[in-house]
Each structure stands twice: as C-alpha cells, then as structure tokens.
Amino acid sequence: MQGFQDLVVYLSILFGAILCCGGYLRLYHGKQHLPLPPGPRGLPVLGNVHQIPTQYQQNTFLSWAKRHGEIVYLRFFQKPAIIISSLKAAQDLMEKRGSKYSSRPYSVFMLEFVLPRPNLVLMPYTDQCRLHRKLFQATFESRTMLDSYRPLQRRYVDILLADLVRDPEGFIAHLKRYAGALTIELAYGHHADIVNEEFMAFADKAMASVTEAGGVASTLVDFFPFMKYIPEWIPGGGFKRHAFMTQNMIREVMSTPYSIVRESMKNGNAQQCFTTFLLGELSEDGRLDDDTAWDIKGAATVLYLAGSDTTMTTLISFILTMVLHRHIFKKAQAELDSVIGSERLPNLDDRDSLPYLECVLKEVYRWNPPAPLGIPHSVTEEDTYRVYAIPAGAIVIPNIWAMSRDVEQYSDPDTFLPERFEAMSPQETNKKDPRKYVFGFGRRICPGRFLADSSVWLAIANIVATMDIQKARDISGKEITPIPSFKTGIVSHVNPFICDIKPRTTKTTDIATKLKNVTSG
Numbered sequence: 001m002q003g004f005q006d007l008v009v010y011l012s013i014l015f016g017a018i019l020c021c022g023g024y025l026r027l028y029h030g031k032q033h034l035p036l037p038p039g040p041r042g043l044p045v046l047g048n049v050h051q052i053p054t055q056y057q058q059n060t061f062l063s064w065a066k067r068h069g070e071i072v073y074l075r076f077f078q079k080p081a082i083i084i085s086s087l088k089a090a091q092d093l094m095e096k097r098g099s100k101y102s103s104r105p106y107s108v109f110m111l112e113f114v115l116p117r118p119n120l121v122l123m124p125y126t127d128q129c130r131l132h133r134k135l136f137q138a139t140f141e142s143r144t145m146l147d148s149y150r151p152l153q154r155r156y157v158d159i160l161l162a163d164l165v166r167d168p169e170g171f172i173a174h175l176k177r178y179a180g181a182l183t184i185e186l187a188y189g190h191h192a193d194i195v196n197e198e199f200m201a202f203a204d205k206a207m208a209s210v211t212e213a214g215g216v217a218s219t220l221v222d223f224f225p226f227m228k229y230i231p232e233w234i235p236g237g238g239f240k241r242h243a244f245m246t247q248n249m250i251r252e253v254m255s256t257p258y259s260i261v262r263e264s265m266k267n268g269n270a271q272q273c274f275t276t277f278l279l280g281e282l283s284e285d286g287r288l289d290d291d292t293a294w295d296i297k298g299a300a301t302v303l304y305l306a307g308s309d310t311t312m313t314t315l316i317s318f319i320l321t322m323v324l325h326r327h328i329f330k331k332a333q334a335e336l337d338s339v340i341g342s343e344r345l346p347n348l349d350d351r352d353s354l355p356y357l358e359c360v361l362k363e364v365y366r367w368n369p370p371a372p373l374g375i376p377h378s379v380t381e382e383d384t385y386r387v388y389a390i391p392a393g394a395i396v397i398p399n400i401w402a403m404s405r406d407v408e409q410y411s412d413p414d415t416f417l418p419e420r421f422e423a424m425s426p427q428e429t430n431k432k433d434p435r436k437y438v439f440g441f442g443r444r445i446c447p448g449r450f451l452a453d454s455s456v457w458l459a460i461a462n463i464v465a466t467m468d469i470q471k472a473r474d475i476s477g478k479e480i481t482p483i484p485s486f487k488t489g490i491v492s493h494v495n496p497f498i499c500d501i502k503p504r505t506t507k508t509t510d511i512a513t514k515l516k517n518v519t520s521g
C-alpha cells in the first residue's frame with residue numbers, strides 16, 4: 001500500500017510539473033509580454049506551496065509585501081495567485097476592474113464533494129451568482145428592509161443585556177448567541193429558541209468538519225482534480241470518506257430549519273423571513289425543483305454561517321479592547337451619558353450624535369479585521385497592472401490584515417487608538433475608514449455589511465450605556481490583564497479571556513430592573 005501511495009504522490013507531482021510548465025510558458029509568452037509581479041522564489045513543481053505557513057498566513061504575506069511590494073505573485077503548483085496588500089491596489093483591481101476580478105477559485109473539494117449545490121460564497125461570477133447577490137441585496141442592502149429589522153435587533157440587544165446582567169462571566173457565549181440568534185431569525189423567521197442552541201452547536205460542528213476535512217488530500221484535489229477519480233478505499237482517496245460524512249452533516253444543517261419553515265408555511269403560521277422570501281422569488285407557481293430547493297437552503301445557511309461568527313468576533317474584539325483600555329471605555333461612556341442621559345437606552349437613530357463611539361467601532365474593525373484575508377476572488381481574463389501581467393485564472397487574495405497595518409495610512413498601527421480617526425478631516429476619515437476593506441471588495445463585497453455594522457453598533461452602544469467593563473482581579477486583588485491573541489483561520493476569533501462586567505447603576509436607572517421582563521429564552 002505504501003508503494004501505491006508513493007505512486008499517487010509521484011503521479012501528482014508529475015502531472016503538476018507538466019501543467020506547471022504549460023502554465024509557465026503561457027504566462028511568459030502571454031500577449032502582454034510583461035513580467036509577472038515579484039514574489040518569493042518558488043520551486044519548479046511546487047511553486048511556493050512549501051513556503052505557505054499553515055497558520056496566520058496574513059503575517060507571512062505582509063512580510064512578503066514589505067519585501068516585494070503591494071502585489072506579490074505566488075504559484076500553488078500550477079495555479080497562479082496574487083496577494084494584494086494595499087487598499088489602493090485592491091480598489092484599482094477588485095473594484096474598478098470588477099468585470100475581471102469577481103469570480104471565485106473553483107474548489108473541487110467543496111463543490112464536488114461537500115456541498116449539494118454551490119452557495120453564494122463559493123459561486124463563480126455567473127448569472128446564478130448575480131441572481132443570488134440580487135436576492136441578498138434586496139433583503140440586506142435596502143434601507144426599508146434594514147429599517148424593518150430594527151425591532152428584532154432591539155429585542156436581541158435587550159436579551160443580550162439581560163444575559164450579561166444574569167451571567168456576566170458567560171459574556172462570550174451571550175455575544176455568540178446574540179449574533180447567531182439574530183441571523184437565524186432573519187433566515188428562518190422563527191425565534192432562535194425553536195431552532196435553538198442545538199442548531200448552532202451542530203452548525204459549528206459541521207463547519208469544523210469542513211475545516212478538518214480540508215486537510216492535505218482535499219487541498220491537493222483542488223490542484224490535481226484527477227485525484228477525484230481515485231477510489232476512496234485506495235490511499236490518497238481517503239479524503240472522500242471524510243468529505244461525504246461532512247456532506248451529510250452540511251445537508252442536515254441546511255435542511256432542518258428549512259423543513260420547519262416549510263411546515264409552518266403549510267400550517268399558515270410562517271413568519272416572513274429570508275427563506276420565505278426566496279421561496280416566493282424562486283418557485284414557479286409554488287412549484288420547486290430539487291436544485292432550487294437546495295439553492296434556497298444554501299442561501300439561508302450562508303446567511304447564518306457568513307453572518308454570525310464575523311459579527312460575534314467584532315463584538316468580542318470590542319470587549320477585549322475596552323478591558324485593555326479602560327480610559328477609552330470611560331470616554332465613550334461619558335459621551336453616551338451626555339448625549340442620551342440615563343433615562344433611556346441608545347437606539348440606531350442616536351448613531352450620528354455619538355462620534356467618539358463611531359471612532360471606537362472603526363478602530364475595533366481595524367485592530368482585528370474579522371476576516372483577515374477576506375475570501376479569495378479569481379481573475380477571469382488576463383490583465384495588466386502597472387508594469388505587470390496578471391494571468392487569467394489567478395487566485396486573488398486581499399490581505400485585509402496588511403491594509404489595516406499600513407503605516408502610510410495609520411501610524412503605530414498595532415496600537416488601539418480611536419483618536420486617530422477623531423483627528424482626521426471628513427475626507428481623510430472617509431478614505432481610511434476600515435469598512436472600506438474589512439467587508440471585502442467590488443462585486444463580491446459582503447452583502448450583510450450594513451446589517452452587521454448596525455447590529456454591532458447597537459450592541460456596543462447599549463453595553464457602554466448599561467455596563468461597566470474592567471479587568472478581572474485574582475484572589476489577591478491583583479488585576480488580570482488579558483494578553484490579546486487570536487485563532488488562525490478564515491475568521492480571526494479572539495481567544496477566550498476573562499474580565500469583569502457589571503451592570504451600572506446610575507442615579508435614575510437600574511438597568512437590571514429595567515430589563516427584568518426580558519427573558520432569554
């Protein structure tokens with residue numbers, strides 16, 4: 001068996017070499033006759049694969065950008081890739097030339113093994129993708145629709161505050177629940193208690209299985225598609241077993257809440273939600289083929305998967321920075337007290353009158369961009385940028401982390417300093433607003449950005465208004481200062497830390513009393 005395994009690896013390398021040489025010749029004899037962008041020197045067959053770390057790739061990519069420039073060229077076996085590390089280059093290419101830079105790299109593993117149907121996040125830029133984006137935009141980018149979610153956001157913020165009062169130590173779980181329950185209710189209409197924690201836990205497990213399943217062999221199949229024909233009982237084909245198991249879990253995550261919506265539609269008690277909207281838009285006279293049903297299930301699941309972890313991470317980054325910088329928290333609180341007073345809780349209409357809190361939120365996005373490498377795009381047509389050729393089919397990785405650490409834009413970029421935005425002119429603030437890059441670019445920009453931004457703002461404004469946050473103390477009374485650290489991966493999750501959160505009692509408002517009627521499920 002070992003011999004066979006070696007043969008598979010040997011064949012993979014051989015095929016790679018052949019494809020690679022073909023690719024290489026094509027690149028250098030492309031019609032532009034321009035050089036490729038600079039990058040670290042790779043090996044003949046592997047390209048730069050062996051230089052890519054498995055963890056915190058954004059840091060390595062940033063160090064390459066410092067050496068080679070804002071566009072770095074890499075090769076993963078035969079596949080070209082560019083890493084974009086400046087906002088200007090990302091906007092020039094991914095936004096101004098959106099017609100060429102808006103597809104996604106094709107993943108054999110995800111699209112042929114794990115998912116029953118491609119979902120929006122992974123779709124190439126086809127008519128189907130445009131249709132799905134239109135549906136997301138109609139639901140999450142229209143002002144009227146966003147305004148209609150305000151009562152829901154208010155309800156979940158009240159639950160969050162009540163949870164924080166009841167169990168301050170569980171703040172990470174409460175923030176996760178806030179972000180998750182909100183997106184679940186938008187997706188499926190019923191209260192999160194019905195789909196409940198069990199659904200969130202199972203969805204997390206399925207996603208972990210996707211990540212685990214994406215080990216070496218599954219990554220290889222993306223570069224050497226012939227591997228998909230290796231039977232699963234032969235070494236090298238074992239990834240298929242894991243992939244099929246993952247597919248079963250994903251199917252269940254997609255189907256369970258969808259079936260509840262279908263059932264309540266039959267019973268005439270379904271709430272208006274993204275799933276009912278999609279059913280209305282995509283079914284013909286109430287009829288639905290199997291593929292369309294999977295498309296709808298996929299779109300609703302994407303809403304939860306793309307929306308909850310990213311939103312939660314922003315909120316936890318906020319708590320962490322407030323623990324570390326109490327003077328900033330107190331300054332935001334003083335602003336809030338002077339504008340809102342203590343008789344009511346802040347709402348989204350107050351946003352424009354709280355400029356310092358706005359600077360704090362911008363700095364939270366910048367300090368820990370929730371998706372440090374975004375989601376890769378791919379180039380559909382050969383292109384040129386400055387003096388370089390960008391080959392068709394290249395994977396495009398925006399290094400959002402590098403953009404947030406650009407010293408030309410932000411001095412002392414590792415320091416958490418909301419005041420950097422306070423000191424800027426309106427034009428400069430607009431140009432340097434991290435929301436210009438943390439939500440991605442161009443035709444694939446995050447369609448949930450307005451919802452995410454308002455949900456995060458509402459939660460942090462209400463936390464600042466009602467809670468006191470500071471460092472926890474050990475039994476000897478000494479302050480415990482959390483050391484900021486983040487998980488590696490698509491989302492930069494904050495590693496757990498402890499802090500001391502207490503409800504504030506002000507002259508006239510006792511928030512615990514105010515929220516006594518709010519139940520958390």
Ligand code: HEM
Nearest residue numbers: 120121306307310311370374375439440441444446448452
């Ligand atoms: C702070 C919270 C969030 C952050 C930082 C974030 C960030 C991102 C980023 C970087 C991308 C990739 C864009 C690109 O390819 O250029 C993306 C895509 C996406 N996001 Fe978000 N997101 C957040 C919240 C949400 C929410 C709440 C939703 C749900 C409505 C959502 C739905 C999506 C979808 C569906 C895509 C794929 C779009 C496509 O492929 O065309 N996101 N997001």
